[in-house]
Amino acid sequence: MTAANTAVPLLEARALSFQRQDEPVFAPLDFRLHAGELALIEGDNGSGKTTLMRILAGLLHVSDGELRWRGEPLQRDRCAGEILFLGHQLGLKADLSPRENLHMAAGLNGSREGMSAAAVLTEIGLGGYEDEPVRRLSAGQKKRAALARLLLLPATLWLLDEPFANLDRIGIALVNQLLEMHTARGGAAMVTSHGAVSFHGGEPQRIRMHD
């Protein structure tokens, strides 16, 4: 990956830190994420993994340090739609079906060439549940309905906060497969999780969070 490392990184953090009420949530972080790379964010409960994810997504603002997107300071309108964030709250409307939820996401963000909501839902393992209200789905199925956005929306960087939570073994394999596919076509992903990632496209970068 030496060739990739000389290129401009997709996302770069320089001495990034975040303070909540003057208390640092995590120690200054430095990392570079290139296109085609996967980064695992590791750390104990409460070490600031989710906070880091929310900062990278642009929901929280950086306290100190710098974030650069394709070599330039990260600004919301410059990377809008290129970053896909999937947090603990799945962003699904309980009264709508997975299909309607996907239509909404695609209406805002657009969709990949040749992808349709129906095909994506079948691929993610929700065939037969497309028109069931999300309220009636199990926790794992809800997670899958949210993960379907990964397949449909044209984002470059995926920020996945605990994508394996609530998933069964097939679901976990599916997420790993999605990550592999995404990095192979030049996307990048950052994932927080405790194990469960088995990435075949080279050794993932590990970002260790310290208190």
Added chain:
Amino acid sequence: MNRPGLLTACAAMLRRDLTLAWRRRGDIAMPVLYALIVTMLFPFALGPEDTLLQRIAGGVVLVTVLLAMLLALDAMFSSDIEDGSLEQLVLAPQPLALMLGMKILAHWLTTALPLIVIAPLLAGMLHLPGAVIPVLLLALLLATPLLSLLGAVLVALTAGTRRSGMLLALMLLPLCVPAVIFAAGAVAAAQQGLPWLAPIAWLGAALVLAVVLAPLACAAALRIALDA
């Protein structure tokens, strides 16, 4: 990769919120039922004198409709914050203010419009002269979106706090006083055969200002709420 246009995004947003409202039809019926009951109780409490009811009819209908709208205001952004839809909306490439404007429009369509539709019935129950009803409807058509927009800003400002309902009502009441004064003023003037266009024009001016500024304020307030 094809980015959807603003119109597509607006349509998707509007359709989603209207579908959601339709799935919960009972919630739409609530304010309407409330307004019906309140207006129906006035003749019982005050006695069925035509002259008295006619004099208060315009004011009663206006205040009842505005209060009924308050019932549903609280829920404007709360479910979106709880299930994370708002985060997705903030991160979408579309301007947040415009998307929130669509949400406010959907909210107005589902709460205020049914109230405006039954307003002639409410006015009729209080013997408001038929000739005044168009003025009342015009006043409502301008005053209710104004209230929706002002309310949305306050809902967004109190979004981070728990049990914001009480705070919301306290903050909103002084803001809707001008709307009530001008709307009721127009109806009263029409009832006395005086020119009623001036107060309506004031309402219109306030509405134009709110349409432009309120979504921007909402977007800023919700960004701050998420950033905490």
